Amino acid sequence: xxxxxxxxxxxxxxxxxxxxxxxxxxxxxxxxxxxxxxxxxxxxxxxxxxxxxxxxxxxxxxxxxxxxxxxxxxxxxxxxxxxxxxxxxxxxxxxxxxxxxxxxxxxxxxxxxxxxxxxxxxxxxxxxxxxxxxxxxxxxxxxxxxxxxxxxxxxxxxxxxxxxxxxxxxxxxxxxxxxxxxxxxxxxxxxxxxxxxxxxxxxxxxxxxxxxxxxxxxxxxxxxxxxxxxxxxxxxxxxxxxxxxxxxxxxxxxxxxxxxxxxxxxxxxxxxxxxxxxxxxxxxxxxxxxxxxxxxxxxxxxxxxxxxxxxxxxxxxxxxxxxxxxxxxxxxxxxxxxxxxxxxxx
Amino acid sequence: xxxxxxxxxxxxxxxxxxxxxxxxxxxxxxxxxxxxxxxxxxxxxxxxxxxxxxxxxxxxxxxxxxxxxxxxxxxxxxxxxxxxxxxxxxxxxxxxxxxxxxxxxxxxxxxxxxxxxxxxxxxxxxxxxxxxxxxxxxxxxxxxxxxxxxxxxxxxxxxxxxxxxxxxxxxxxxxxxxxxxxxxxxxxxxxxxxxxxxxxxxxxxxxxxxxxxxxxxxxxxxxxxxxxxxxxxxxxxxxxxxxxxxxxxxxxxxxxxxxxxxxxxxxxxxxxxxxxxxxxxxxxxxxxxxxxxxxxxxxxxxxxxxxxxxxxxxxxxxxxxxxxxxxxxxxxxxxxxxxxxxxxxxxxxxxxxxxxxxxxxxxxxxxxxxxxxxxxxxxxxxxxxxxxxxxxxxxxxxxxxxxxxxxxxxxxxxxxxxxxxxxxxxxxxxxxxxxxxxxxxxxxxxxxxxxxxxxxxxxxxxxxxxxxxxxxxxxxxxxxxxxxxxxxxxxxxxxxxxxxxxxxxxxxxxxxxxx
Numbered sequence: 001x002x003x004x005x006x007x008x009x010x011x012x013x014x015x016x017x018x019x020x021x022x023x024x025x026x027x028x029x030x031x032x033x034x035x036x037x038x039x040x041x042x043x044x045x046x047x048x049x050x051x052x053x054x055x056x057x058x059x060x061x062x063x064x065x066x067x068x069x070x071x072x073x074x075x076x077x078x079x080x081x082x083x084x085x086x087x088x089x090x091x092x093x094x095x096x097x098x099x100x101x102x103x104x105x106x107x108x109x110x111x112x113x114x115x116x117x118x119x120x121x122x123x124x125x126x127x128x129x130x131x132x133x134x135x136x137x138x139x140x141x142x143x144x145x146x147x148x149x150x151x152x153x154x155x156x157x158x159x160x161x162x163x164x165x166x167x168x169x170x171x172x173x174x175x176x177x178x179x180x181x182x183x184x185x186x187x188x189x190x191x192x193x194x195x196x197x198x199x200x201x202x203x204x205x206x207x208x209x210x211x212x213x214x215x216x217x218x219x220x221x222x223x224x225x226x227x228x229x230x231x232x233x234x235x236x237x238x239x240x241x242x243x244x245x246x247x248x249x250x251x252x253x254x255x256x257x258x259x260x261x262x263x264x265x266x267x268x269x270x271x272x273x274x275x276x277x278x279x280x281x282x283x284x285x286x287x288x289x290x291x292x293x294x295x296x297x298x299x300x301x302x303x304x305x306x307x308x309x310x311x312x313x314x315x316x317x318x319x320x321x322x323x324x325x326x327x328x329x330x331x332x333x334x335x336x337x338x339x340x341x342x343x344x345x346x
Numbered sequence: 347x348x349x350x351x352x353x354x355x356x357x358x359x360x361x362x363x364x365x366x367x368x369x370x371x372x373x374x375x376x377x378x379x380x381x382x383x384x385x386x387x388x389x390x391x392x393x394x395x396x397x398x399x400x401x402x403x404x405x406x407x408x409x410x411x412x413x414x415x416x417x418x419x420x421x422x423x424x425x426x427x428x429x430x431x432x433x434x435x436x437x438x439x440x441x442x443x444x445x446x447x448x449x450x451x452x453x454x455x456x457x458x459x460x461x462x463x464x465x466x467x468x469x470x471x472x473x474x475x476x477x478x479x480x481x482x483x484x485x486x487x488x489x490x491x492x493x494x495x496x497x498x499x500x501x502x503x504x505x506x507x508x509x510x511x512x513x514x515x516x517x518x519x520x521x522x523x524x525x526x527x528x529x530x531x532x533x534x535x536x537x538x539x540x541x542x543x544x545x546x547x548x549x550x551x552x553x554x555x556x557x558x559x560x561x562x563x564x565x566x567x568x569x570x571x572x573x574x575x576x577x578x579x580x581x582x583x584x585x586x587x588x589x590x591x592x593x594x595x596x597x598x599x600x601x602x603x604x605x606x607x608x609x610x611x612x613x614x615x616x617x618x619x620x621x622x623x624x625x626x627x628x629x630x631x632x633x634x635x636x637x638x639x640x641x642x643x644x645x646x647x648x649x650x651x652x653x654x655x656x657x658x659x660x661x662x663x664x665x666x667x668x669x670x671x672x673x674x675x676x677x678x679x680x681x682x683x684x685x686x687x688x689x690x691x692x693x694x695x696x697x698x699x700x701x702x703x704x705x706x707x708x709x710x711x712x713x714x715x716x717x718x719x720x721x722x723x724x725x726x727x728x729x730x731x732x733x734x735x736x737x738x739x740x741x742x743x744x745x746x747x748x749x750x751x752x753x754x755x756x757x758x759x760x761x762x763x764x765x766x767x768x769x770x771x772x773x774x775x776x777x778x779x780x781x782x783x784x785x786x787x788x789x790x791x792x793x794x795x796x797x798x799x800x801x802x803x804x805x806x807x808x809x810x811x812x813x814x815x816x817x818x819x820x821x822x823x824x825x826x827x828x829x830x831x832x833x834x835x836x837x838x839x840x841x842x843x844x845x846x847x848x849x850x851x852x853x854x855x856x857x858x859x860x861x
Contacts, residue, residue: 001661001670001674001677001690001691002689002690003674003675003676003677003687003688003689003690003691004675004676004687005441005676005686005687005688005689006676006687006710006713007686007687007773007775007776007779008678008682008683008684008685008686008687008760008762008775009682009683009684009711009762009765009766009775010676010678010682010683010685010687010703010705010709010710010711011360011517011682011683011709011710011711011762011766012709012710012711012712013711013765013766013767013768013769013771014766014767015724015767015768015769016769016771017717017720017769017770019769020722020769068715071715075717114718115718116717116718116720117717117718117719117720117721117770118718231723231727280720280721280722280723281720281721283721285721285723285726285734285736285737286723286726286734287723287726287727290723329737333734333737333753334355334726334732334734335732336604336731336732336733336754336757337354337355337591337595337601337604337730337731337732337757338591338601338602338603338604338605338606338731338757339603339604339754339757341600341601341603345599345600345601345611
């Protein structure tokens, strides 16, 4: 009897890219739901616009590149990029903000470099930084969380999405700086952290509402580590780096440096630690390298938040560290079994 | 007493599928109508046939003699007539044919006279080594390294420990499990013979903890015989613990340095089946003419272990196991992780055949386009050699053999763990094999080019030298000529002078005479 042959191993692989991406998407749900809860419909609309744009752009470029469209879309990587970017956009953003950011992320940052696996920079963060630099006004259109003021209704949100200002809303009256932004601005006018934190914008750990969003991402992130979709090294090292440096400056000057928890539970720290810095394609790939990579992102987040021009810093910190990945990988190769055994063997 | 164990990086917990065949006692396979016995059944040189077509051979009779030390003799597995010595399909990943002795068996199974020894303790190690070599014993774990070589590690290496490998970490395979359960005495006594041959005392037998019955059987025999120097060590079930490097690490904490062999760190490693075969050869006087083979997988009706005459065509073996099921899709020699797929079942069982697997489509990976590497590093997490397969793949794809070597490509043991965990379903091991062979080819081409350059350089040098020599010779000749001329001139001059003198004298005398 004749048989067809193949190279070993003759065993079903135990893992799939699309399943990993899907698990990451599922892990984003608690944080995303919290975000919708605290900031209203605008967040949901951003998610929808970004997702549709990502799929359309990915399909278009795949077609131009003569690559399989349907099967590639099914790897869910484009959708994940869109969701990560959308979750970083303010709730009052007009539709073209999510559209431009996502299109740039997918077409320029991902597909032009060769698509999944070949992009040196995190596409979602490239899209975010392009928007932040190009449209600073729209990118700061944040509103107070629902713990402080009512979020715009679904009708108002839809109107805002298409660039119309609803009559019932005074746009200048409803926008409000994020807690990180407030902290930065007010420290800049020499107020103490104690005075600043009395503002109702702040909650127990970080910003009011924001800290629950952070908890949501933390929960999802822990599940991802438990499910071994991501390694523990990058998130833990990142949070450790950020805690270490913010603790030192807090101890040196508690009046003009917020306590470490504030940094951990404000802005995009948790989203960044578990979902953005852990993007395998653009992160360091060695176990030791991932510790260094995460730790340095943590330090950079603090440095840019404290001394940079923007209130949050996850995107810049991640992109800067993306640059260093080849170097980190080169210098953190593990000792191969049977090499340098002189000091190893007994 | 629990021994301390060590561990190695990564490894995989695979679905075992061992109960398919391990729940039944081993059976004796019947003698097939024809035996196809390859001349090359070990690493190294093929054996030289010492029979001719038409000759009658007896069971256990040597039919091909080993050539040099890295070679193993081959014996007839049953009695019959040699039909031919011809190129036929053999189990080899290349799928190429090789020389085999084909025997039409007569069903009498008539044995050649042989004599065992009971008092092997009085024998010199070299005598035992030649018995093992004469019996054609090779490593039965799958590597088929001639065992006699491992019994003679040389005087420059001090051996301290014998390790018997009973880990059997590949899914489906249970032949070593059955052997340890049913022939524990042969394993333990085999270990004693090897210890005696090596002149050492200590033996460790590593068995994975998914084989409690095997451990129990070995311990029972060991305790009955009061062999306190043989430790039976339960090791955790993890793939690829049965790899020699991994097992040595687990049992001793020491790593075999890259490019070295266990003997370099004072260890000799044999498979439990090899130990039993050595026992049969020394005590029973029996050459290696049969072995336990696991026939398993969902593609075969009645999976089991069988004692199979070497040279039995796989089709006969499968027929004895109830034949194929409807879904049979792939025929594999060895385990599902490192075994190789065979194109047909006319291929015979050889000494290295621990298992014949027949898998169905639902057991096998789907043939699909691999996705790009997303550098998730799962491969590095499971790599037992602590390599970075994601980087090796990257450089392999870029055909950058130099960089791949810098990332220790040649330390890859091709265990397939990275393949199984890769979410992009990249055939990593296939890439690594291809890169290795590309590097080897370019190395040998480089060597050839270097040799050619060297030859050309020395030729130019020779020409240069010859030229120089010629020039020197002609210079010398010229000088000689000149010297000759000079001396000629000098002679002529002196002759002239003499003449002149003579004339002068004559004139003088004539003048005198006149005066």
